[in-house]
Amino acid sequence: xxxxxxxxxxxxxxxxxxxxxxxxxxxxxxxxxxxxxxxxxxxxxxxxxxxxxxxxxxxxxxxxxxxxxxxxxxxxxxxxxxxxxxxxxxxxxxxxxxxxxxxxxxxxxxxxxxxxxxxxxxxxxxxxxxxxxxxxxxxxxxxxxxxxxxxxxxxxxxxxxxxxxxxxxxxxxxxxxxxxxxxxxxxxxxxxxxxxxxxxxxxxxxxxxxxxxxxxxxxxxxxxxxxxx
Amino acid sequence: xxxxxxxxxxxxxxxxxxxxxxxxxxxxxxxxxxxxxxxxxxxxxxxxxxxxxxxxxxxxxxxxxxxxxxxxxxxxxxxxxxxxxxxxxxxxxxxxxxxxxxxxxxxxxxxxxxxxxxxxxxxxxxxxxxxxxxxxxxxxxxxxxxxxxxxxxxxxxxxxxxxxxxxxxxxxxxxxxxxxxxxxxxxxxxxxxxxxxxxxxxxxxxxxxxxxxxxxxxxxxxxxxxxxx
DNA sequence: CAGAGCGGTGACGATTTTGTGACGCCGACG
DNA sequence: CGTCGGCGTCACAAAATCGTCACCGCTCTG
Numbered sequence: 013x014x015x016x017x018x019x020x021x022x023x024x025x026x027x028x029x030x031x032x033x034x035x036x037x038x039x040x041x042x043x044x045x046x047x048x049x050x051x052x053x054x055x056x057x058x059x060x061x062x063x064x065x066x067x068x069x070x071x072x073x074x075x076x077x078x079x080x081x082x083x084x085x086x087x088x089x090x091x092x093x094x095x096x097x098x099x100x101x102x103x104x105x106x107x108x109x110x111x112x113x114x115x116x117x118x119x120x121x122x123x124x125x126x127x128x129x130x131x132x133x134x135x136x137x138x139x140x141x142x143x144x145x146x147x148x149x150x151x152x153x154x155x156x157x158x159x160x161x162x163x164x165x166x167x168x169x170x171x172x173x174x175x176x177x178x179x180x181x182x183x184x185x186x187x188x189x190x191x192x193x194x195x196x197x198x199x200x201x202x203x204x205x206x207x208x209x210x211x212x213x214x215x216x217x218x219x220x221x222x223x224x225x226x227x228x229x230x231x232x233x234x235x236x237x238x239x240x241x
Numbered sequence: 242x243x244x245x246x247x248x249x250x251x252x253x254x255x256x257x258x259x260x261x262x263x264x265x266x267x268x269x270x271x272x273x274x275x276x277x278x279x280x281x282x283x284x285x286x287x288x289x290x291x292x293x294x295x296x297x298x299x300x301x302x303x304x305x306x307x308x309x310x311x312x313x314x315x316x317x318x319x320x321x322x323x324x325x326x327x328x329x330x331x332x333x334x335x336x337x338x339x340x341x342x343x344x345x346x347x348x349x350x351x352x353x354x355x356x357x358x359x360x361x362x363x364x365x366x367x368x369x370x371x372x373x374x375x376x377x378x379x380x381x382x383x384x385x386x387x388x389x390x391x392x393x394x395x396x397x398x399x400x401x402x403x404x405x406x407x408x409x410x411x412x413x414x415x416x417x418x419x420x421x422x423x424x425x426x427x428x429x430x431x432x433x434x435x436x437x438x439x440x441x442x443x444x445x446x447x448x449x450x451x452x453x454x455x456x457x458x459x460x461x462x463x464x465x466x467x468x469x470x
Numbered sequence: 471c472a473g474a475g476c477g478g479t480g481a482c483g484a485t486t487t488t489g490t491g492a493c494g495c496c497g498a499c500g
Numbered sequence: 501c502g503t504c505g506g507c508g509t510c511a512c513a514a515a516a517t518c519g520t521c522a523c524c525g526c527t528c529t530g
Contacts, residue, residue, distance in 0.1 A: 055336035232398035
């Protein structure tokens with residue numbers, strides 16, 4: 013996992029509490045005391061997830077969310093909002109404005125971690141440490157290993173990330189550009205055709221066990237990972 | 242593609258360079274030497290994208306951006322800012338103020354084009370990815386698959402688009418010209434009879450499962466996709 | 471029944487897209 | 501300081517797809 017998580021929360025005590033939890037769950041927290049600072053930090057380091065307190069001094073949570081969704085680079089970042097129990101209708105408002113989930117304060121450590129994990133799993137599965145497995149092809153991010161039919165496969169770091177992405181996003185076509193954004197990162201500048209080359213390297217690694225069939229070319233569109241044959 | 246792009250840049254040499262590149266990438270550049278002129282042109286023709294130099298004589302890039310975001314008509318226009326490598330914190334400032342991306346000078350032709358493409362793509366309305374389904378004929382744009390009776394069909398990109406069009410516009414006759422406009426795109430210059438050929442290719446792909454019956458010829462008018470037999 | 475008009479069909483060359491092997495660069499490591 | 505593995509690019513090969521055409525058969529008309 014090791015997701016970068018931005019915490020936008022004005023109460024120092026809660027901020028610390030959350031940061032501690034996040035860190036213990038293996039993520040990297042980043043703190044902001046208000047919405048403005050939050051937006052600044054978002055631009056600075058494009059976090060993988062944002063924990064957003066709904067009641068903030070100055071710019072409110074909803075305004076924060078609006079601004080976040082407006083900007084092209086940040087519009088896809090998942091957000092979990094933190095609300096007080098009394099703010100029931102705000103909850104709805106938040107979800108309508110593109111929040112991914114919410115937690116009502118006070119919340120337990122366990123609940124927080126569960127939500128984080130759930131949202132990451134849904135929105136950015138390749139960020140999680142979950143084992144992915146299709147038939148006898150198994151990829152384990154924790155140990156950074158791939159095995160097919162019980163045999164370990166040898167692939168480079170890039171091919172690993174590529175396969176991880178595809179296995180967590182099966183049955184869907186991705187263009188070379190999308191793949192570059194997702195696997196290589198946002199602001200990198202690389203030839204599109206480089207994707208082809210890595211696809212090929214990955215295929216040849218998968219070939220001995222026949223799993224290269226799962227990585228299909230969709231002419232004119234991109235590539236697709238399929239679970240069947 | 243073919244976007245109207247406003248270039249706000251005071252150095253004539255760079256301005257020309259950018260304009261040239263933009264034009265070669267198939268867009269229409271529009272030039273402004275300073276922020277004031279830029280704002281005027283923005284109001285004049287509402288460009289699809291703005292390339293904004295950060296260091297400008299007179300009104301600065303940030304003021305330009307602020308004014309741009311204030312006006313309702315212009316606040317949605319994506320902006321890519323051009324900064325010198327030394328102006329790291331300006332980069333952040335710009336992003337906070339609603340710039341969509343940045344490029345540090347000096348930049349390569351290819352990088353410029355890549356950034357432009359990326360930003361435009363993010364703003365562009367996504368083609369609907371909803372599954373279309375008639376009985377046991379299913380077309381899924383996300384997967385880029387067509388299946389009939391559960392069996393995958395193999396068709397080329399054009400046939401795919403053609404079928405997608407017909408399935409989303411059933412029970413209606415379209416002339417060859419209309420089909421060309423809708424499926425191939427506006428203003429392409431292609432023989433009308435070419436449509437026939439693709440219809441035929443699509444039919445023969447659909448034939449094994451009998452779904453070719455759904456694609457009917459309307460003599461003297463064009464073609465129609467019908468949901469019944 | 472002949473002719474005209476229209477759509478179906480198979481073939482073909484051109485073009486576009488993808489696969490592939492090789493190369494040079496660079497940072498990690500010894 | 502040299503080696504090595506991995507990465508990004510390129511140029512070329514292979515493959516798939518595209519747009520056109522010529523020809524055919526059918527249908528409608530008069």
